[in-house]
Amino acid sequence: MTATGLTARAPSGAAPPDEVEKDATASPPQRRRHRLSRSDRRDLALGLKYISPWLIGILVFVVYPVGYSIYLSFTRYSGMGAPTWVGVGNYVTAFADPLVGKAAGNTLFFALIAVPLGLVVALTLALAMNQNVREVAWYRTIFYAPSLIPAFAMSFIFIVFLNPQFGAFNQVLNLFGESNVNLLGDPTGVKIAIILMAQLGAGNAALIFLAGLRNVPRTVYEAARVDGAGPMRQFLSITLPLLTPVLLFNLITGVSGALQVFTEAYIVTNGTGDPDAGALFYMMYLYKNAFGFAELGYASALAVLLFLAGLAMALLIFWCSRRFVNYDVEAS
Known part of the structure; x- marks a missing residue:
């Protein structure tokens, strides 16, 4: 009983003070990691298999020649023997x-x-x-x-x-x-x-x-x-x-x-x-x-x-x- 003879009550629908304090200190929920199912992994493997000729072609005929050309640009190379590093x-x-x-x-x-x-x-x-x-x-x-x-x-x-x-x-x-x-x-x-x-x-x-x-x-x-x-x-x-x-x-x-x-x-x-x-x-x-x-x-x-x-x-x-x-x- 208070001085006025009434008990203080929380507003309707409000959480109790202890629960409010608990919610305020609670860490945000962790995002669940999405794991591939067996069928998803099988579909991914099948898709990579179908595009593997394209991937191999890109790696062999684009990525590797470009990377090797960049390397050769820092060397002295006549096409015979080993390249000699000359920097810039x-x-x-x-x-x-x-x-x-x-x-x-x-x-x-x-x-x-x-x-x-x-x-x-x-x-x-x-x-x-x-x-x-x-x-x-x-x-x-x-x-x-x-x-x-x-x-x-x-x-x-x-x-x-x-x-x-x-x-x-x-x-x-x-x-x-x-x-x-x-x-x-x-x-x-x-x-x-x-x-x-x-x-x-x-x-x-x-x-x-x-x-x-x-x-x-x-x-x-x-x-x-x-x-x-x-x-x-x-x-x-x-x-x-x-x-x-x-x-x-x-x-x-x-x-x-x-x-x-x-x-x-x-x-x-x-x-x-x-x-x-x-x-x-x-x-x-x-x-x-x-x-x-x-x-x-x-x-x-x-x-x-x-x-x-x-x-x-x-x-x-x-x-x-x-x-x-x-x-x-x-x-x-």
């Missing part, structure tokens, strides 16, 4: 080598012109292949067919086409009263020829653009036409923004391919990679060091630098893509 000597030599700078400059020149031009050509082909006309299947076949020609065959075709004596290019110039030009003998002309040659493979990127065009909802174009938007306005406000994810993919693959341009330069220069010919691209110089000069350690260092440059460019593109890539269809 190959990288120091690479940064001081003027031919590395020249090859990197030629490759960058090629990438800055060939990749944007290739995207424009591929998108134009995709728009042509997306037309609702009767013969569209034939158009798609014709536009895609040049990309099926191997790069070495296309290079030989261009050598004949641009021949300064009897090539079709100079014969057309002669019709307009111009004298013959030797594009393949000019340092800038040979790069332009290889850039134009690369556009014949735009059919692959065009098919990817075409798939993106087919996924754009028709209702969005119908609403735009009701609002009075013309074809150009529809392209700039609907088609291009909704194709930005496809554009990003083609941009990444295009940059990756441009950094590794090799076949065309090798055939055009007859495998010499003459620095004065203008076709000394980075992969060409890497190839010469590895198989021409037997400097596999130095060539591995060049390969690592190329990988880091490509990775940096890809990360930069992905970072910039946050500003222009649109993954949603929003009605405004």
Whole structure:
């Protein structure tokens, strides 16, 4: 009994004081570990068995060569005998080598012109292949067919086409009263020829653009036409923004391919990679060091630098893509 003659009671539904104190000091419940049952382990083993060819292929043909190349980049190795450890000597030599700078400059020149031009050509082909006309299947076949020609065959075709004596290019110039030009003998002309040659493979990127065009909802174009938007306005406000994810993919693959341009330069220069010919691209110089000069350690260092440059460019593109890539269809 209290002074007022009433016993203090806890509010209805409240826990007794001793239980409250016990709950306050109690440790949080431990999360129970999930143990795989016998059937789960059997399914996991079966899944690993099915993907084991892929795992073995990745380990043998990707992980091991990359790791071994990184190791060789710190050694002097000619392909015979044991590698000799030189530390970062190959990288120091690479940064001081003027031919590395020249090859990197030629490759960058090629990438800055060939990749944007290739995207424009591929998108134009995709728009042509997306037309609702009767013969569209034939158009798609014709536009895609040049990309099926191997790069070495296309290079030989261009050598004949641009021949300064009897090539079709100079014969057309002669019709307009111009004298013959030797594009393949000019340092800038040979790069332009290889850039134009690369556009014949735009059919692959065009098919990817075409798939993106087919996924754009028709209702969005119908609403735009009701609002009075013309074809150009529809392209700039609907088609291009909704194709930005496809554009990003083609941009990444295009940059990756441009950094590794090799076949065309090798055939055009007859495998010499003459620095004065203008076709000394980075992969060409890497190839010469590895198989021409037997400097596999130095060539591995060049390969690592190329990988880091490509990775940096890809990360930069992905970072910039946050500003222009649109993954949603929003009605405004």
